[in-house]
Amino acid sequence: MNLDKMMDLPGAMAAFTYSDIGDLQSHVLREGTELTPQVLDLLAHSCVANLAIARMEARGWEAVTGQSGFQPLKGFSVVGLEWSVVVNGNCGVVVRNRDADYEATFNALQAA
Amino acid sequence: MNIVKQLMAIPGVIAAGEYAFRGDRFSYEGALTDEFARMASILCRANTLSVNMESEIFDSFAENCGCRPVQGWIAHGGQVTVCAVGNYFAFIENRPELLNDVMTIMRAKVGDVRDDLLVNLYARLGGDTKEALY
Numbered sequence A: 001m002n003l004d005k006m007m008d009l010p011g012a013m014a015a016f017t018y019s020d021i022g023d024l025q026s027h028v029l030r031e032g033t034e035l036t037p038q039v040l041d042l043l044a045h046s047c048v049a050n051l052a053i054a055r056m057e058a059r060g061w062e063a064v065t066g067q068s069g070f071q072p073l074k075g076f077s078v079v080g081l082e083w084s085v086v087v088n089g090n091c092g093v094v095v096r097n098r099d100a101d102y103e104a105t106f107n108a109l110q111a112a
Numbered sequence B: 001m002n003i004v005k006q007l008m009a010i011p012g013v014i015a016a017g018e019y020a021f022r023g024d025r026f027s028y029e030g031a032l033t034d035e036f037a038r039m040a041s042i043l044c045r046a047n048t049l050s051v052n053m054e055s056e057i058f059d060s061f062a063e064n065c066g067c068r069p070v071q072g073w074i075a076h077g078g079q080v081t082v083c084a085v086g087n088y089f090a091f092i093e094n095r096p097e098l099l100n101d102v103m104t105i106m107r108a109k110v111g112d113v114r115d116d117l118l119v120n121l122y123a124r125l126g127g128d129t130k131e132a133l134y
Helices: A037-065 A102-111 B003-008 B034-061 B098-110 B117-125 B129-133
Strands: A012-018 A024-029 A076-079 A083-088 A091-096 B013-019 B026-030 B072-076 B080-085 B088-093
Touching (some): A012 A037, A037 A083, A037 A091, A037 B034, A037 B072, A076 B034, A102 B098, B003 B088, B034 B072, B034 B088, B080 B098
Antiparallel strands (some): A012 A024, A012 A091, A083 A091, B013 B088
16 A cells, blocks of 8 residues: 555545554654544544445445445545545545545545 | 535436435435435434544544534445535436535535534524524
8 A cells, every 4th residue: 555645646634544443554644734643543443434334324225225336335535624534445545625636536545 | 596406407416405403304306215315314414423423532632633523424336426515415426527526516505514513404494493402
């Protein structure tokens, strides 16, 4: 996983990897950001939970409605006031909202 | 033109809707049945409250870190993506540039979600929302 490459995404403030249970494994922080490794660790744990919930919902939605296209889940993003965290698999990127390119970020995470 | 109609005018938007705090009042347009729209409203409300709870935890570790209040979330599926901003949701196809366009429009039209999410979500019901909640 090349976190430096992730930091080239538009508006990237931080990039990180985490274990299957959400423990922060590696990270890069843009200088001057208010984010800390402790916040990234919490963020990573919440990302694991959110991905699991979204995967369950996609599976349930398709089963109940008969609609398709929701699975496989290719990522989840939480949009905060100033920044968004975009995650997929075991990698996440924090992007500044005003510069965020959600599609490019999801695509980069999928290719990683 | 209201937000749902504006979203539905964009090619690739499958359905869009608005829901109230309790999840049982909603309006929508697009390829959903009444029952599916009700389910979508409940799902979106549950996820919105969940990510808000998470942001409050982040905030307790790093005050004013830029996450709170949460504005929305995106669940990016294989061919379909679900976007939620405030008390609006949209089901969209995965087409180039559509996700960015929809998020830009939703953020611009819904506006910044205020600090008190419950009041914000409840406000659509009308009346004295503070009294109804507290």
